[in-house]
Amino acid sequence: MAKPPAIPADCPAFAGLPVRLITLGAADEQMAVHVAGRLAPGRTPVLCLPGYNRNMSDFSAFAPLLARYLQRDWPVVLLDLRGRGRSSWRRRADDYSTLADARDVSIACRALGIESAIVLGQGHGGQVLMALALERPGLMAGAVLLDAGPAIAPQSLVRLRSNVAAIAQVKGQGGVTVMLRRMLAADYPGRDPETLDRLGARTHFINEKGALPLFDPALMERFADFSPDDIIEPQWPYFDLLNHLPLLLVRTQRTDQIDPEIWREMLARRPDARTLEIEGQGSPALLDGDTEVEEIADFVSVIVPAARERLARRA
Numbered sequence: 001m002a003k004p005p006a007i008p009a010d011c012p013a014f015a016g017l018p019v020r021l022i023t024l025g026a027a028d029e030q031m032a033v034h035v036a037g038r039l040a041p042g043r044t045p046v047l048c049l050p051g052y053n054r055n056m057s058d059f060s061a062f063a064p065l066l067a068r069y070l071q072r073d074w075p076v077v078l079l080d081l082r083g084r085g086r087s088s089w090r091r092r093a094d095d096y097s098t099l100a101d102a103r104d105v106s107i108a109c110r111a112l113g114i115e116s117a118i119v120l121g122q123g124h125g126g127q128v129l130m131a132l133a134l135e136r137p138g139l140m141a142g143a144v145l146l147d148a149g150p151a152i153a154p155q156s157l158v159r160l161r162s163n164v165a166a167i168a169q170v171k172g173q174g175g176v177t178v179m180l181r182r183m184l185a186a187d188y189p190g191r192d193p194e195t196l197d198r199l200g201a202r203t204h205f206i207n208e209k210g211a212l213p214l215f216d217p218a219l220m221e222r223f224a225d226f227s228p229d230d231i232i233e234p235q236w237p238y239f240d241l242l243n244h245l246p247l248l249l250v251r252t253q254r255t256d257q258i259d260p261e262i263w264r265e266m267l268a269r270r271p272d273a274r275t276l277e278i279e280g281q282g283s284p285a286l287l288d289g290d291t292e293v294e295e296i297a298d299f300v301s302v303i304v305p306a307a308r309e310r311l312a313r314r315a
Contacts, residue, residue, distance in 0.1 A: 013057040032086035037075040045075035047117040049125030055085030062287035069297035083216035093218035102131035120144040133241035142246040151234035187282025247273040254282035
């Protein structure tokens with residue numbers, strides 16, 4: 001197994017996100033987990049799964065905002081999937097898969113004593129969520145798919161691959177910063193440079209030498225031969241595994257991860273699902289606005305009576 005580079009202690013992406021490492025099998029197979037709030041029997045946590053090459057820092061604003069609407073110590077669990085953030089890498093590029101990630105999440109939940117959770121998955125995290133419904137059917141009390149569905153648009157993977165390759169070629173802090181700002185500005189128009197810099201720092205540690213990716217570069221090998229014209233067959237049986245669950249379907253206005261035709265079919269298959277569009281953003285959603293976080297909190301409150309009581313007291 002390739003040894004992941006040591007993440008500097010001052011890595012800004014993980015400031016305020018201390019973790020415990022859960023052993024998944026062999027001693028060197030570990031998943032990094034951050035728990036905000038208090039886990040206890042009868043307290044259904046919100047479990048957050050990040051995108052393909054991303055990590056728990058994408059939910060760093062979400063957890064405290066959710067706590068404003070629910071109880072201050074309401075449990076929110078953030079995970080780094082294997083090969084991302086502070087979790088260990090897999091032995092080979094071919095070992096990365098949605099099903100393997102789902103097995104890891106199930107093991108981590110058992111280690112934390114989580115018997116039921118409302119799972120929020122962004123992008124690839126949403127596909128892991130659907131695989132988790134197969135791996136451990138009784139775990140989920142509800143599901144939130146954010147820019148996620150039974151197939152990811154190939155053009156989004158090609159764009160990711162190109163961006164990662166371009167960043168790797170740039171030397172020096174200034175050059176990397178300029179490139180990341182330019183890449184991110186299209187997805188987050190109107191955001192100030194400082195916000196764009198914080199977003200860039202979620203996937204790369206930037207110093208005077210350049211950018212250190214906070215993920216295993218082997219992840220990019222999984223779609224090295226993809227082209228924008230490739231067709232990825234949607235896995236509707238996985239989506240249909242969520243039929244018995246309360247479902248919130250969320251899409252950012254500027255995402256390229258979900259094909260519009262796939263989105264329409266998702267809505268047709270689940271006309272009972274709640275829906276939400278986050279304006280002015282691409283993937284990943286920032287989850288730093290009251291509108292979207294309050295909507296998610298309300299969704300949680302429909303499923304969990306204790307959360308409903310908390311929201312009622314705020315009204």
